Amino acid sequence: MTVARLDEDEDCGCGCGAWSGDHCQWSGPSAQMVAVEYMPEQHRNSHEAAGNRGSYPSNGAQRLRVSRECAGMMITHDGDWCSIISAAGR
Numbered sequence: 001m002t003v004a005r006l007d008e009d010e011d012c013g014c015g016c017g018a019w020s021g022d023h024c025q026w027s028g029p030s031a032q033m034v035a036v037e038y039m040p041e042q043h044r045n046s047h048e049a050a051g052n053r054g055s056y057p058s059n060g061a062q063r064l065r066v067s068r069e070c071a072g073m074m075i076t077h078d079g080d081w082c083s084i085i086s087a088a089g090r
Contacts, residue, residue, distance in 0.1 A: 016070040030065070034066060039082075
């Protein structure tokens with residue numbers, strides 16, 4: 001999945017549900033979002049065994065547009081497997 005570029009005023013929903021498994025109620029302008037790359041749990045054991053993370057997209061990681069608040073939550077709870085890669089609208 002490629003994170004699409006957005007106009008800063010464009011309203012959109014948060015995609016953190018792909019990480020959490022729960023639908024996120026957040027909706028707002030893309031200027032308040034960031035792009036996060038995370039490794040789904042089903043791929044983590046093989047990367048730990050190999051001693052590396054590989055490179056997106058062939059490593060199985062996913063890229064999501066999420067609110068800044070949800071990105072902070074993702075990093076706090078799963079920081080070894082999540083990273084902010086850019087402002088989503090950029």
